[in-house]
Amino acid sequence: MNLNLLIKLSLFGLVMGIATAFFIPSNIEGILWLIIFIVCAYLIAKNCSQMYLTNGFCLSLLNCVWIIAAHAVFYHYYEKGHAQEAAIYNGNPYKIAPQLAMAIMGIFTGIVSGLVQGIFAFIASKIVKSKHHVNPVG
Numbered sequence: 001m002n003l004n005l006l007i008k009l010s011l012f013g014l015v016m017g018i019a020t021a022f023f024i025p026s027n028i029e030g031i032l033w034l035i036i037f038i039v040c041a042y043l044i045a046k047n048c049s050q051m052y053l054t055n056g057f058c059l060s061l062l063n064c065v066w067i068i069a070a071h072a073v074f075y076h077y078y079e080k081g082h083a084q085e086a087a088i089y090n091g092n093p094y095k096i097a098p099q100l101a102m103a104i105m106g107i108f109t110g111i112v113s114g115l116v117q118g119i120f121a122f123i124a125s126k127i128v129k130s131k132h133h134v135n136p137v138g
Contacts, residue, residue, distance in 0.1 A: 001051055001054060001055055001058060002044075002047060002048050002055060005043065005044070005047050005048070005055070006055060006058055006059050006062055007062070009040050009043060009044075009059050009062075010059060010062035010063050010065075010066060011066075012036045012039075012040065012063065013062060013063025013064070013065075013066035013067050014066040014070065016029075016032065016033070016036070016063075016066075016067065017066045017067035017068075017069065017070025017071060018070045018074070020067075020070075020071070020078070020081075020082070021070055021071055021074035021075075021077045021078040021081070022074065022077050022081070023081070024081075025081060025082075026081075026082050026084070026085060033113075037113075037116065037117055037120050038120065038124075040056070040059060040117065040120075040121070041056065041117065041120035041121040041123070041124035042124050042128065044056055044059070044121040044124065044125070045121060045124035045125040045127070045128040045129070046128055048121075048125075052118070052121040052122045052124070052125040053118035053119065053121060053122045054118065055118075055121055056114065056117035056118035056119070056120060056121030056122070057114035057115065057117065057118040058114070059114070059117055059121075060110055060111075060113045060114030060116075060117040060118075061110050061111075061114055063110065063113070064106055064107065064109065064110025064111075064113070064114075065110075067106060067110075068102065068103050068106040068107075068110075071099075071102055071106070072099040072102060072103065075098065075099050075102070079098075086098065088101075088105075089101040089102050089105070
């Protein structure tokens with residue numbers, strides 16, 4: 001596993017966690033994450049020689065930590081810009097603090113997105129590696 005690369009790539013999660021708390025609305029967040037997933041998949045494929053799925057999965061878990069921390073710390077700002085999501089966290093049936101509800105949901109989201117990021121990285125590895133193996137003619 002390329003921990004150095006994963007820590008650097010996880011800064012996307014830190015930036016997105018803070019940016020979504022303050023000014024990125026949920027209606028464009030998914031598009032931004034798709035772009036980030038593609039860029040990270042390419043960089044994992046380009047800089048790792050194996051364990052693409054594992055690297056992608058672990059990257060999303062690191063992102064999950066950054067995002068949960070940013071959203072919990074800046075919850076009041078997040079709540080203002082993401083009313084629909086905040087209603088879920090505030091209205092949870094277990095009457096736990098919204099930040100804790102967010103953390104619990106964030107862990108599950110991190111696991112699912114980790115599987116997606118891992119698959120993206122694995123597919124990217126097949127594309128990147130096939131471009132480096134050109135068969136000579138003759």
